[in-house]
Structures are given as C-alpha cells and as structure tokens.
Amino acid sequence: MNAELPPSSYDGVADVYDLHWGTASFLWLRAFGLLVLPQIARGARILDLCCGTGRLAGELSRRGFTLVGLDGSREMLRHGRTNAPGVPLVEADARRFGMRPTFDVVLSTFDSLNHILTLGELQSAFRCVHDCLRPGGLFFFDLNTELGYLKHWNESSEIVGDDHTMKATALYDRRRRLGLFRATIEQRAGAQVEEVELRQRCHASGDVISALEAVGFTDTETFGLEQEAIVPDCLDSAERAFYLCRRPAATAGSFRPSTRRASKGG
Numbered sequence: 215m216n217a218e219l220p221p222s223s224y225d226g227v228a229d230v231y232d233l234h235w236g237t238a239s240f241l242w243l244r245a246f247g248l249l250v251l252p253q254i255a256r257g258a259r260i261l262d263l264c265c266g267t268g269r270l271a272g273e274l275s276r277r278g279f280t281l282v283g284l285d286g287s288r289e290m291l292r293h294g295r296t297n298a299p300g301v302p303l304v305e306a307d308a309r310r311f312g313m314r315p316t317f318d319v320v321l322s323t324f325d326s327l328n329h330i331l332t333l334g335e336l337q338s339a340f341r342c343v344h345d346c347l348r349p350g351g352l353f354f355f356d357l358n359t360e361l362g363y364l365k366h367w368n369e370s371s372e373i374v375g376d377d378h379t380m381k382a383t384a385l386y387d388r389r390r391r392l393g394l395f396r397a398t399i400e401q402r403a404g405a406q407v408e409e410v411e412l413r414q415r416c417h418a419s420g421d422v423i424s425a426l427e428a429v430g431f432t433d434t435e436t437f438g439l440e441q442e443a444i445v446p447d448c449l450d451s452a453e454r455a456f457y458l459c460r461r462p463a464a465t466a467g468s469f470r471p472s473t474r475r476a477s478k479g480g
C-alpha cells in the first residue's frame with residue numbers, strides 16, 4: 215500500500231463535496247461545544263486541520279474565534295475562501311507542516327485524519343499539531359471506527375445534482391483495515407468525467423493513544439458517537455471516535471523554524 219496519498223486527492227471531488235457534505239461537520243459542533251468550548255476563552259485561536267471547504271472554520275469564525283484553516287487540496291481551499299471569508303487558509307500537508315506555537319486549539323473533523331494511511335505518518339501529524347499548540351492547548355479530532363466502516367463503507371450510492379451525477383462505491387477491507395472510496399463524477403454540460411479515489415485507514419484506538427503520548431500529549435480522553443449520544447470511553451460500540459488531549463503546560467516545544475537565521479561571525 216502506498217503511504218504517500220497525495221494531499222491533493224480531494225481536488226476532483228471538491229465541488230460535489232462542498233455541495234453535498236460541506237455542512238456535515240456541523241454535526242460535530244455539538245461535540246466541540248460539549249467537550250472543548252467550556253475549556254477555552256472567547257476569541258481563542260483555533261487551527262482547523264484538514265479544513266476542507268472551510269464551512270466549520272467559517273462558522274467558528276462567525277462565533278468570534280480566531281481561525282486558521284489548513285488543507286492539502288487547493289480546490290477544497292478555493293471553496294474555503296468563500297465559506298470562511300477573512301480566515302487565513304494554508305495549503306499544506308497535515309503530515310509535515312510547521313507553524314509557530316500560537317494556537318489554543320487544533321481541531322480536525324469528519325474522518326480527515328483517517329486519510330493518513332500509516333501510524334508513523336499519523337504520529338508525525340500529531341507531532342506537528344503538538345508543536346503548533348501553546349503550552350496547555352487542546353487537540354480535538356474524530357476518527358471513523360471499525361464499526362463505522364462496517365456499517366457505512368460497503369455500499370454504492372448515486373447523487374444527482376442540478377448539473378452533475380456522482381456514482382460512488384465505498385468498500386472496507388477488514389483484514390487490511392483499509393477503506394476505499396471510488397467515485398465517478400459526470401458534469402452534464404460539458405460531459406466532463408472525473409474519476410476520484412480516496413483511501414482511509416481504520417487506526418486502532420490503542421495505536422492512536424500511544425502515538426499521541428509518544429509526541430508528548432497528555433490527559434487523553436475518548437468519546438464515542440452512539441446514535442446521537444456522545445458517550446465517554448465506549449469506542450468499541452461507537453461509529454465514530456472523538457479524541458481530546460492536551461499539550462502539557464510546562465514542556466519545551468520542539469518547534470524548529472524552517473528558515474535558519476544566519477549566525478553572526480560564524
């Protein structure tokens with residue numbers, strides 16, 4: 215399996231995504247409201263990692279938070295400029311980005327981190343997140359669970375929009391813990407056809423927690439989405455897992471600026 219999934223994989227699906235799923239991450243706003251909101255100040259600085267078409271970043275920005283969005287897909291970010299006006303949007307790879315430790319919260323929603331296909335790369339994304347948080351800052355994200363894949367990733371679907379049709383199949387390979395989403399998008403006007411293939415990894419919760427701890431996160435809590443309820447410590451019976459952890463208040467950062475300052479007299 216190629217671990218180097220290009221971060222631009224969503225380019226071909228960006229228009230359809232924004233139209234049909236753009237607001238789906240609002241579902242996780244409730245979890246954010248319950249678990250993160252009580253711990254942060256109004257105006258807190260938030261990085262939306264893998265922000266997609268920027269709907270959630272726009273919504274949080276309208277609620278008075280200071281947002282930055284990061285995504286690997288230029289086309290998803292193009293929608294983000296409309297959906298999240300005034301929010302700085304950065305095109306970068308979640309597995310290897312560097313930002314100064316200025317964020318109070320990093321959040322990542324709607325399976326985004328399942329797109330990182332190996333545990334090593336997930337851990338390197340976690341390290342980047344850790345290093346861009348202020349000491350004491352929070353990291354909140356969701357992942358699809360095995361139950362979620364088994365329930366929702368063995369089906370075909372067809373979406374008919376005003377000017378396009380998308381035929382998609384989602385398959386989950388339980389042995390390899392790998393989800394494969396394939397879509398054909400047909401634009402009616404120009405008869406243009408776009409083929410898109412997206413892959414996701416079902417990361418085991420024990421591995422995720424170990425990877426978080428390995429880069430320095432503490433106080434990890436897990437919550438499961440069961441039907442409509444957000445339940446603590448129940449990942450085996452949940453379709454979606456939420457993780458909340460903290461960069462400790464007192465550790466030194468390992469942030470290394472990418473441009474070196476020339477040393478005098480060296």
Ligand SMILES: C[S@@+](CC[C@H](N)C(=O)[O-])C[C@H]1O[C@@H](n2cnc3c(N)ncnc32)[C@H](O)[C@@H]1O
Nearest residue numbers: 221224239264265266285286287307308324329
């Ligand atoms: C399912 S969408 C979720 C988007 C958004 N968070 C939401 O809730 O609507 C997954 C997003 O993750 C981004 N993504 C996947 N792998 C990435 C990577 N390695 N670096 C940056 N972005 C990535 C994709 O471009 C896509 O926008």
